[in-house]
Each structure stands twice: as structure tokens, then as C-alpha cells.
Amino acid sequence: MNSVDRLEIKMLSEQAIQLAVLGLAALSVGLVVYVLVFPYLSGEKKADKRRESIARQGPRYGNRGSVQDEHNQRRKQVQDTLKELEKKQKAKNSITIRMRILRTGLNVSPKQFYMTSLIAGLGVGAIALFSGLMPAIAGALAIVFALGAPRWVLNFLGKRRQKKFLAEFANAIDVVVRGVKTGLPLNECLEIIAVESPEPIKSEFAELVEQQRVGVPIGECFDRMFARVPLPEISFFAIVVAIQQQAGGSLAEALGNLSGVLRARKQLAAKVKALSAEANMSAMILAALPFIVMTMVYLTSPDYISLLWEDPTGHMLLAAGSVWMAIGMLVMRKMINFKY
Secondary structure (H helix, E strand, C coil): CCHHHHHHHHHHHHHHHHHHHHHHHHHHHHHHHHHHHHHHHCCHHHHHHHHHHHHHCCCCCCCCCHHHHHHHHHHHHHHHHHHHHHHHHCCCCCCCHHHHHHHHCCCCCHHHHHHHHHHHHHHHHHHHHHCCCCHHHHHHHHHHHHHHHHHHHHHHHHHHHHHHHHHHHHHHHHHHHHHHHCCCCHHHHHHHHHHHCCCCHHHHHHHHHHHHHCCCCHHHHHHHHHHHCCCHHHHHHHHHHHHHHHHCCCHHHHHHHHHHHHHHHHHHHHHHHHHCHHHHHHHHHHHHHHHHHHHHHHHHCHHHHCHHHHCHHHHHHHHHHHHHHHHHHHHHHHHHCCCC
């Protein structure tokens, strides 16, 4: 076998490896699309919406006297209020960068955010290019650090702020309950929360009180707070206050029950976290294992593993491995995230 035949065999083998890697990548993309789109194609989303609509519908009664008519009218009024609030708060509008920054509590303008993202992307891309990586990989890293990483940081900071808010929200509701029982109006109770509560509840309720002073209705104030801190607990609070204002009743009793529900939800969340701790640790170990093994092999036999980033075929294998690893992490995340 001469050198020409060896060269042809080598080229054919490289082409076969490339085709196999491309096939694996296509299969990976197909699996991801299937996992994301299947609930919509199978009708699960429509079934969930249908069950929710049936659950919200109450029994229908005929005319059984003035007391029953008043009861039905009040029930219908409460249902209309719930539907209106749910329609406002569940509207899927596009979230702007300004709103993402507001959710983090940072004093940063969108212009500063875009400038920082651009500088981070260009800096990482330049470092990767001067380190000897391929221009395509350096460009991909630049795009990730310019577009993906900054938004991930915003989401992380926003969720951390929401957890801090939720940790003290039940205590803030208790302040309202005690104030209403002593005869204070709701507005003064909210002002007490805006002054004496810890952050971020203090700043959020201070913004709500300031909006009320300039004449904004309290329902719209809660809608704006929900946009800044998108937690279902705020939605519950807004619904209780709106129903009490329109249908009447004891606000202290309703908010006291809501405070108990929020504490029960917090206990349930802690229980779910404890039960899923083993699965979370397993997912973290499996996600970190490839990087640990690669580092150990590089420290012991650098020539053996350096082909992955020196040879074009190694680049494709790394890309395929990254795609499969990302799919595995998404599947594990789907398995250990529980709805409660």
C-alpha cells in the first residue's frame, strides 16, 4: 500500500468521523426540539388550561330567592376579579433589558449594560484568539460572553433578590394584619413596611407607596411590583386586597390566612429541596466529572489529550461531546425540578 492509498484512507476516515459527529449533533438538536415542543404537540398544555378553566368554574344555581341571588352575584364578582387579575399578571410580554435590570435591584442603565457586555465579549474573544484557539471557537466564546453570560448574570441576580424578598414577605404581611386589627388603614401599614422592613422588601414597598401618593390605583401599583418581582405570592397578595376592596370582608383575616399559606409554601419548598438534595448532588458530580477527568489526563499525559484541541477532528469531537453533555444536564435539570 503506497502513500497515496494511505492518504486516501485517512481522508475517508476523517470524513466518516465528521459525518458521524454531524449526525450526532443533528440527533441532539432533534432531541432537544422534541423535548421542548412535545408538550405542545401532545395537547398537554391545552389539557392543563382546560383543567384550570374547569376548576375556576363554580356551580350554577337558579333563582332561589334574594339571598341566593346575592350570593351568586358576589361569587360572579369574585370570579371576574380573579380572571381580570390573572389576565393582567400572566400576560406574556417581552421582558426588556431595563426590566431585567430592575429585577436585580442594580443601579445600572441599559446603555452601561450593553457597553459592559460588548467589552466582556471582545476581551474574552481576544484572549482566546491570542491563546492559539481557532478563530471560530474564539468568535463563539466572544458571542457567548457578549450575549449569553451577561443575561445569565442578570437572571441569577434577579432570582437571588426574589428569594430574599420571599424570605421576609410573610413577615411583611403580618405587619399589615396587625396594623389593620389595630385600626390603621392599609396605606399606613404599607408605609410601615416601606420604612422598617429589610431589603429588598423595603425598596419595593417604598416604590409602591410613592406611586400611591401620586394617584396610581393600588391594583396598578401591585401590577408594577409584580413586573419587578414576578412571584406568585405577590399575585396572591394583590388578589386578596382587590377582592376585599370590591366584595368586602375582613382584610385582617384574609391576609392572616394568606400569611399562613405563604409559610406553608416555604416549608414545602424546603422539604422539596431536602428530598432532591441527593439528585442535585448526583447531577453536579456527573456534570463536573468530564472536566475533572480531562484535567487529570492533561496533567499526567498532555500529549495524549492535546489532540482534542490541536486536530480539527478533535474540535468536532469536543463540540459533539459538549452538545451531548448539555442535553444530559437539561434532562437532569428537568428530572430534579419539581412543581409545588
